Amino acid sequence: MRYFDYAATTPPFEEVITTIAEVMRRHYGNPSSMHRYGEDADKLLKRSREVCAMALGVRPAEIVFTSGATESNNLAIKGAAIQYQARGKHIVTVSTEHPSVYEACKQLRDQGFEVTYLPVDAEGHVSAKQVCDAVRKDTILVSIMHVNNETGRVQPMQDIGVALKKQFPRVLFHVDGVQGYGKLPVDIRGWQADLYSLSAHKLRGPKGAGLLFVREGVKLSPLLSGGSQEQGLRAGTENVPLLVGMSKAIRLADERQAETARRMIEWRDRVVAEVETIPQLRLNSGNEAPHIVHFSYPGMKAEVLLHTLEQLGVAVSTKSACSSKLAEPSRVLLAMGCSELEASGGIRISFGDEHTEQDIDELILALRQAVAKLESLERWKH
Known part of the structure; x- marks a missing residue:
């Protein structure tokens, strides 16, 4: 066959499988613990964050580890909506987005937010002008997928990001980058993105691991309450083996x-x-x-x-x-x-x-x- x-998903790199197994076997400490086992796990976590940040061209402190792109997209959209609702309650996205974006926006709409779902042309594209024309005084977030997961249509992220930030610098720009990374060049800084989502298992990494780039200065309301892990944005003990495996997969995909x-x-x-x-x-x-x-x-x-x-x-x-x-x-x-x-x-x-x-x-x-x-x-x- x-x-x-x-x-949909990819077979993990053999190097990733070997690395995950080794970390599970040898470095099983909780990275929040203060003893040697915890410190060893924390060092691996920090190194994984550095590797991911280097591949993405961002700072390690701007990387938040998650369980995958669905969580990353939900944290970006709902976290921004709740955090900045005093500014406004309007969100702009596209009618062809992945369900984890489309349904997250739909859920917010049921909670009193307004969502504009931009139409696409016959080829599945939106333009920077469309995006900017849809922004209102109460718009707080624009969320657009880089590469459509179904048809492979590529949106003009550079044009959209630059135009959006030039006209509306206070509006946050979120990019669902799951299907683009490792296949097309990615320029988070050049796109002027505030938030960027990735999933490991689309890159020959493990399922159950992902990340969200959160630009320095952007605040999000956490979806999970609990400990202070991931700068307080994602409570819960980090899955060190999978995150180490993800960092390796991201590095290999980038190279x-x-x-x-x-x-x-x-x-x-x-x-x-x-x-x-x-x-x-x-x-x-x-x-x-x-x-x-x-x-x-x-x-x-x-x-x-x-x-x-x-x-x-x-x-x-x-x-x-x-x-x-x-x-x-x-x-x-x-x-x-x-x-x-x-x-x-x-x-x-x-x-x-x-x-x-x-x-x-x-x-x-x-x-x-x-x-x-x-x-x-x-x-x-x-």
């Missing part, structure tokens, strides 16, 4: 980004070209994110095509992993103007750095065979 669902992107772009372009030759399929992604190709088979349920491909030895996905078990059409595709038939038949193929030319050959062959098989079944029914 060939795995093409790297946008290999350019070469990984170059290889994945070749594979993406091959698959995109193939999809465009199959009349039954409609391409929904473009040549933007190196690792994602998304298309629809209008009139065919996505699950049917997914399982047909699986029978042929290829694992892909429908929608995002967080929403794939929901029966309704893709919210992201509907927002891009796709019909319900198109939005119900979406398939996402996502690549990783382990793939080879042979893997891509097998993927293309399986795709051709799957569509031919389903097309013949449809003709037989009629």
Whole structure:
């Protein structure tokens, strides 16, 4: 079975697995404890923070460790909303955001905040002008995803961040960077982002570990009450083994980004070209994110095509992993103007750095065979 669902999760680097096991075995102290075991664990935690900060081009004190991007996004959005609600109760985001942003904003709306969900064009983009035009006197936060987890559309973060801060310097800018980091260049300072979320398991790190960059001077209201860990923003004993593993994965992803992107772009372009030759399929992604190709088979349920491909030895996905078990059409595709038939038949193929030319050959062959098989079944029914 060939795995093409790297946008959902990735197999950890062998070095990461080895490191996590070693830390679990040898450094099991609580980093808040004052004895030698605790001090050893605390040193590992500090070093992990330094490694992550160096890769992101920020200061170690600006890194808050979390359990993953969902927690990071919730802490950024809800933490900012609660902390700055005296300034205003208006938030701007995009209609195609990941559920951890979309639903967090929806929950705040139910609690009396106002949320503007910006529409996207047919390609899934928003512009800096759209963002700035939506800002009001009572706007406290703008939250936008760098790379869409479903279609791979890339938002113009530099344009948005610079324009936003030039016109509205007091409005906080949050970037969900989960699908972009390690695939595309990231410039948190250049984007003038105040908050930036990452998840380890999208980078061949462990599940259950993530981080939130919080720019110096920005205050957040913590979601979890308890101890003073993570500068008081995230109570609870830090998961040292996973955080050490995450720091290693982030470092490796950063070092290999350019070469990984170059290889994945070749594979993406091959698959995109193939999809465009199959009349039954409609391409929904473009040549933007190196690792994602998304298309629809209008009139065919996505699950049917997914399982047909699986029978042929290829694992892909429908929608995002967080929403794939929901029966309704893709919210992201509907927002891009796709019909319900198109939005119900979406398939996402996502690549990783382990793939080879042979893997891509097998993927293309399986795709051709799957569509031919389903097309013949449809003709037989009629």
